[in-house]
Amino acid sequence: MSWLLTEDHLADLARGAAVLGTGGGGDPYVGRLLVRAAIREHGPVTVLDPSEVDDDSLVIPTAQMGAPTVVFEKIPAGTEAVTALRALEARLGRRAAATMPIECGGINSMIPLVVGARTGLPVVDADGMGRAFPELHMETFGVYGVPGSPMAIAGERGETTVIDTGTDNRRMEWLARGVTIRLGGVAHIAEYAMSGSEVKRTAIPRTLTLAHTVGKAIREARSNHEDPIAHLGSVLGDTLYGHMRVLFRGKISDVERRTEAGFARGRAGAVSFDGGHKLEVLFQNENLVALVDDEVRCVVPDLVCVLDSERAEPITTETLRYGQRVTVIGISTPDLMRTPEALATFGPAAFGLPYEFRPVEEINA
Amino acid sequence: MSWLLTEDHLADLARGAAVLGTGGGGDPYVGRLLVRAAIREHGPVTVLDPSEVDDDSLVIPTAQMGAPTVVFEKIPAGTEAVTALRALEARLGRRAAATMPIECGGINSMIPLVVGARTGLPVVDADGMGRAFPELHMETFGVYGVPGSPMAIAGERGETTVIDTGTDNRRMEWLARGVTIRLGGVAHIAEYAMSGSEVKRTAIPRTLTLAHTVGKAIREARSNHEDPIAHLGSVLGDTLYGHMRVLFRGKISDVERRTEAGFARGRAGAVSFDGGHKLEVLFQNENLVALVDDEVRCVVPDLVCVLDSERAEPITTETLRYGQRVTVIGISTPDLMRTPEALATFGPAAFGLPYEFRPVEEINA
Structure with a gap:
């Protein structure tokens, strides 16, 4: 069922999207400000359940692309993603009936809402990662046969670039990353244009609603003086x-972070409060794996989320700091993200990690 | 008057284009092979005098882009520039009536001929640099108001990228260079789409004919046991x-060359045969300035050409070697390339050189 997203939803939505973003997908505060400005100017946004999208209608996902370390310092105007959408429409010779997120995240759940507010287009309640991933070919859209090309990239000065690599989504990512680096490390994109029936077949459904649910659960538990992380676990059980x-x-004991090749890469270490155990999290924009005492406890595509221990506020990879008191959780992903073809695209080996994928609920049975 | 370019023209044309390329514009041997293959398969190419181009017809220049050091090792298939042309036509919604070189050079005088042979389009006898320059905004087209955008870039796997930076040709160069680096250091492009009347107003006319004249003069002098360089000077007097x-x-005494940021940059030193004088040539893909005993003797946009002393064969910056016996000549450029607006775009200061432009014929009066 479609619903109307207003300013009142934004705090919960941004927080929940940042949890699902697993350390990436952009800063929730920046994302929230962007949507708030767009809604105040243009009114609320219609969020469309994927089941309600006409099979033949054209859906064009929109997003921001870049290293979170750069995104954090380079606030967009809010019009860039609309420019990218329009450039892709011009290339396709067809107008979009809706936009959609490509991933969950503090910014990338929000950019399509900014586009929706500014253009009047509805936003489909679904996305192509079911979390955040660092690279554009890591989309369930592509895993299940939708090409990312042609894709449009818009820069802050209104420049547009349209890339067409046919069905080669990795090559598309490689060229788009090069353009994004040249644009200063952040850009806005429109890609994986698809039909409504392709949305139903390839997207992870209802992740905007899920993000809102997650964010709301954390907020309500805080208000009720419950443990927000325990409450989050019980709420997720129904999803x-x-x-x-x-x-x-x-407690975070050390962070290594470098912005290279257009990504924020690095690792974070933590020690348990009793000093007896250690944690290591590796990341490329997003958290990829959590090792406790050198044992894998959760690995991509399952979600590794670093939350502050007291308020369960998600901590993105670019804001990890020495001394933060954290609770690290693992969350299982939908079946569509755990198939052999999905794991070939965004499982541990796709990131060069020497681990087999095992579901978080099996590792931690 | 239009003329038919056949395989018989190629050796002279490639040699002469490499002289005008002032060390850049690509290797003449590779360029010649590419056109020969295309002409053998598809027949000769119509070369159109700029005065014969209809004012309203669409001309789309085509070229190869990249560091000569890479181009030299990465031979194109010959179809890439056609792919770029077609991508730009699709973007413009209009077919080209002709193609044209963007610069003179061993490869870049040739690529439009490859396109002409493969598509049946005539090639306009003119270009946008009147020599070779390393960057895409350094075109007389742009100096006199034709925007480079939208431009199309094709890679070796058939990928296309269409960049639109409005009237900002420097920004176009910056993004296109980023894409070219990602494509492995070489790409093929179509840009500065313009009308016939714009060709007449902004292009350096008859540079294909000039290249052929230069190459032929050198060859004939060799056959007649004349000094080819002296003969070249007398032939150029009428142009x-x-x-x-x-x-x-x-004799070349040292060469420093590095491929960085998508360019071949460096310098070459030489000592006179009597050991009493020294030469320094600085280059960025192309030769930019010749200093003899630390005095500027010829500087961009005038042509600094390094020829082998015996046969007057042009030596490109990527083939400069210790021990080569060379004659370095300076050639004056047409008035259209020496106006204040032209010098602002491709005079010494545009390359960070601390010299004022002075015409080569004044410096060496």
């Missing part, structure tokens, strides 16, 4: 992301 | 490039 596990509680 | 000066004769 496609049914298993949550607490992997570690402790 | 828009009326003044040739011999700046230096000697």
